[in-house]
Amino acid sequence: MEGFSEFVGSRYPALVRYGVLLTGDRGHGEDLVQSALVKTYRAWGRLHPDGQPEAYTRTVMERLAWRMVRRRWRGELPTAELPDRPDDSDDYAAKDEAEAVLAALRTLPAQQRIVLVLRYWAGLSESEIAERLGCSTGTVKSRASRAVAFLRASRLLNDVQQTMGARR
Amino acid sequence: MSDDRSIHDLLERAVRDYSPATADPERAVLARARRERRRSVLLTVAATLAVVLGGAGILNVVDTRTRGDGPAAGPGQ
Known part of the structure; x- marks a missing residue:
């Protein structure tokens, strides 16, 4: 798909760093980014060339992370x-x-x-x-x-x- | 120094030198998209089958009961 490859190639490392911070874990952070990028890929027709694919991807990541919290809230305990x-x-x-x-x-x-x-x-x-x-x-x-x-x-x-x- | 600045710096330190583990992220994303698509198609097919078979089952039961309850056909009745 036109432009998607370049977008992923150039922004993936920064998105992964964001994902790592949101999840506190390197593996989960990268997983979160890939899940969000699947949604970006599906919406690419709307996002390219006039949209803001990075902002879209980051918002998807935030919502996915927030939703995962609701499901696994009891999994994390402060100490x-x-x-x-x-x-x-x-x-x-x-x-x-x-x-x-x-x-x-x-x-x-x-x-x-x-x-x-x-x-x-x-x-x-x-x-x-x-x-x-x-x-x-x-x-x-x-x-x-x-x-x-x-x-x-x-x-x-x-x-x-x-x-x-x-x-x- | 403000908390805003120092917290930002603290978070920056957590990921500053981090490089992603996936060598070919685009390929990984496309493979995941295909898997999700396949799963979605399978779920749709399974749901459709369940509706069709369930519907057929219900129709069959209704049909059987209707025949059983209806007036018996035949000579002399």
């Missing part, structure tokens, strides 16, 4: 225990750090994780998130606030703030 945080002194610190952040994201209840990613990664407003996910603004606010409180308690956020402060 106070976090995995070891990385040591900056070794060469693998960046990978360790990425793994620590992903582990923390997995620890978050999925609805909180999704709202966190949409709010702080995608930069959407609370009302935009509520509209996309089909929930109330109050739900978005409470999920976001709990997620941020969790990140503060985990000290991962403090580490980032210290690192960024040191770079200045």
